Every structure is written in structure tokens, then in C-alpha cells.
Amino acid sequence: MENVSSYTNKNQAPDMSNLTFSSPDLSSFCQLNNLGLVATGQHLCAERAVIECRFTKAPEPCPKCGAAGVSRGTVDRHLAHTPYGQRPTTLLLRIRRWRCICGCFWHEDTSSAAPPRSKLSYGAMRWALATIVLDDLSISRIANHLGVAWHTVNSAILKEGKRLLFNDPKRFDGVTVLGVDEHVWRHTRRGDKYVTIVVDLTPVRNKTGPSRLLAVLEGRSKQAFKQWLNNRPKAWRDQIESIAMDGFTGFKSAAQEALPQAQTVLDPFHVVRWASNMLDECRRRVQQDTLGRRGRKNDPLYKSRRTLLTRISNGPTEAVNGRLEHLRGTALGFRNLTNYIVRCLLKSGGFRNQLYP
Numbered sequence: 001m002e003n004v005s006s007y008t009n010k011n012q013a014p015d016m017s018n019l020t021f022s023s024p025d026l027s028s029f030c031q032l033n034n035l036g037l038v039a040t041g042q043h044l045c046a047e048r049a050v051i052e053c054r055f056t057k058a059p060e061p062c063p064k065c066g067a068a069g070v071s072r073g074t075v076d077r078h079l080a081h082t083p084y085g086q087r088p089t090t091l092l093l094r095i096r097r098w099r100c101i102c103g104c105f106w107h108e109d110t111s112s113a114a115p116p117r118s119k120l121s122y123g124a125m126r127w128a129l130a131t132i133v134l135d136d137l138s139i140s141r142i143a144n145h146l147g148v149a150w151h152t153v154n155s156a157i158l159k160e161g162k163r164l165l166f167n168d169p170k171r172f173d174g175v176t177v178l179g180v181d182e183h184v185w186r187h188t189r190r191g192d193k194y195v196t197i198v199v200d201l202t203p204v205r206n207k208t209g210p211s212r213l214l215a216v217l218e219g220r221s222k223q224a225f226k227q228w229l230n231n232r233p234k235a236w237r238d239q240i241e242s243i244a245m246d247g248f249t250g251f252k253s254a255a256q257e258a259l260p261q262a263q264t265v266l267d268p269f270h271v272v273r274w275a276s277n278m279l280d281e282c283r284r285r286v287q288q289d290t291l292g293r294r295g296r297k298n299d300p301l302y303k304s305r306r307t308l309l310t311r312i313s314n315g316p317t318e319a320v321n322g323r324l325e326h327l328r329g330t331a332l333g334f335r336n337l338t339n340y341i342v343r344c345l346l347k348s349g350g351f352r353n354q355l356y357p
């Protein structure tokens with residue numbers, strides 16, 4: 001028999017010797033109680049699981065006169081739910097209908113399970129959002145798992161991402177150091193398309209964590225950045241101590257006008273890259289002057305090039321840029337800027353802790 005205590009890595013089987021067990025219960029396993037539902041039946045096949053359920057709340061009285069209604073049976077609504085295992089899980093809601101003596105017809109309010117007209121349950125929306133942020137899965141893979149169309153997932157993620165994460169007023173709390181950079185989001189035949197990325201560098205300065213993406217703005221212009229800054233509350237602007245940026249003068253004058261108290265500093269990454277490029281040029285000139293040939297690996301000047309270049313560490317703003325490049329790879333390129341911006345924020349906005357309990 002295998003010795004359980006010999007497992008050492010963190011994916012080891014948990015210690016189950018002290019667990020207590022309740023009766024198996026599909027409703028709690030599928031977290032239907034969070035949706036105000038209880039499971040009443042199941043249909044399982046290789047391709048999908050269908051869970052029949054009803055609402056647990058008391059019958060609703062007539063919305064007009066308040067009298068109790070006479071039951072008129074049920075109507076069905078399908079919701080894609082959190083997938084369990086490798087097959088899509090569908091909730092089949094049996095929604096009660098009533099008729100009143102006053103002539104009124106109505107049916108149960110379903111808003112505890114899903115938004116109006118949604119094809120996804122709240123559980124599915126939450127699962128999709130967590131999966132895209134934590135597991136880097138593509139929208140089409142998520143759509144496969146849920147058994148719904150790509151657009152259904154994409155618009156749900158846009159909506160839930162905005163509601164749960166981007167609109168969270170605490171998202172901008174505690175920012176004292178900003179970074180701003182430009183980023184090519186799409187290479188086109190007519191020229192590259194740029195966005196401006198705004199990054200919170202406070203955790204990097206305080207050595208408490210990685211940088212996080214605050215905003216992606218269309219274009220790269222002084223106006224875009226200045227307007228974004230001016231849309232922030234004054235109290236927030238006042239607490240910004242410094243802004244790191246590259247050499248684009250538009251960003252600098254936007255910062256000076258919107259945040260006069262903040263110090264603008266050259267982004268360490270760009271400064272070092274510039275410095276090393278200049279030094280490299282200088283080195284090449286000196287090399288040619290003194291030896292009349294290109295550098296070889298044992299020449300002292302060539303060795304110093306190595307030293308100079310290795311100083312280029314991943315700047316934090318640049319690190320965000322790198323993560324966005326990877327995102328473009330998993331999504332096989334983006335054509336829609338709104339989608340791109342949402343996905344960028346989900347990936348680099350520092351939401352992992354919020355979604356991972």
C-alpha cells in the first residue's frame with residue numbers, strides 16, 4: 001500500500017481522514033442554491049448533462065391586485081451552466097405560471113438565476129470569467145465547454161468583466177506611481193495601430209507585487225492620455241507622485257498639464273534601452289577607430305557591450321506589454337478593439353486574487 005505521507009508536492013491528495021460527509025446532493029454540488037434553484041431531475045449522456053430544476057421561492061402573488069394566482073403549468077428556459085467534467089451542463093428551468101381572477105397572467109421572476117434573456121446562468125458567467133482570467137483559455141474553448149456560441153460567451157465576459165472587475169471603484173485605490181507606454185495592438189498593411197496603456201507601478205515601487213494594467217486607450221496621443229487623467233477624480237490625481245514614460249513628448253505634456261504636482265520620469269526600461277543603444281553606437285565607433293574591424297568576443301569593448309546589454313531587465317510596463325503580446329497569440333489576433341481592450345484588462349488588470357478565493 002502506498003504511504004500517503006510520502007506525497008510532498010502541493011498537488012498531493014488532501015488529507016481526508018477528518019472529513020465529515022453529508023448525503024450526495026446534486027443541487028449543492030452544482031451550486032444551484034446560489035441561483036435560487038433546486039434540482040428535480042437529471043439527464044446524462046456522453047455529450048451533455050441536463051439538470052431539470054425549479055425555483056425554491058414561494059409562489060408570487062398577482063402583480064396587479066396581490067391575490068394568489070391559479071397555477072397555469074410551467075414554461076421552460078434553458079441556461080448553460082458551469083460545465084462539470086468535459087461535457088456542457090444545461091439547466092432546464094421549469095418556470096411556474098399563474099393566472100389571477102382579475103385576468104392577469106404572470107410567471108416567476110428568474111433574475112436570481114440569470115440576467116434577462118441571457119443564455120448563461122450566473123454560475124456559467126462567473127466560470128467563464130474566472131477561466132479566461134486564471135487559465136488563459138480562449139473564448140472559443142470556453143464556448144465549447146459551455147455548449148454555446150462564441151458571441152454569447154464574448155458578450156457575457158464583456159458584461160461580467162465590466163460589472164465585477166472594471167467598474168469596481170476600489171480598482172484605482174492606492175495608485176501613486178503610474179506608467180504610460182504605447183503598444184502596437186494590430187499590424188496592418190496601412191501601418192500599425194497603436195493603443196496607449198496606463199499601468200499602476202505602485203506595487204513595483206513598494207515591492208509588494210507586479211504592475212497591473214489600469215487602462216487601454218485608443219490611439220497614442222497627448223489628448224487620449226490627458227482626457228483619461230482628467231476623467232479621474234481630483235483626489236485621485238492629487239495623490240499621483242510620479243509617472244514613468246518613454247520619450248514621447250505628448251505623454252509628458254499631458255502629465256504636466258493634468259498632474260502638475262507629479263514628477264515625470266523616463267521609464268527605466270526605455271532609459272536603459274536608450275542609454276545602451278547610444279553606448280553601443282559609441283562602442284562601435286570606438287571599435288572601428290581603434291581596431292578598424294568589428295568587435296570580436298574577446299575584445300574588451302565587445303565584452304563591455306555584454307555588460308551594458310544585460311542591464312536591460314524587464315521593465316514593469318514592458319512586462320505588461322509582453323503579456324499582451326502573448327494574449328494576441330492565444331486569441332489569434334484581434335480585429336475588434338473593444339474586445340482587445342477588455343481582454344487586455346482581464347489578463348493584466350490584477351484580478352486574479354479577486355477571482356481566486
Ligand SMILES: [Zn+2]
Pocket residue numbers: 062063064065066067100101102103104
Ligand atoms: Zn390579480
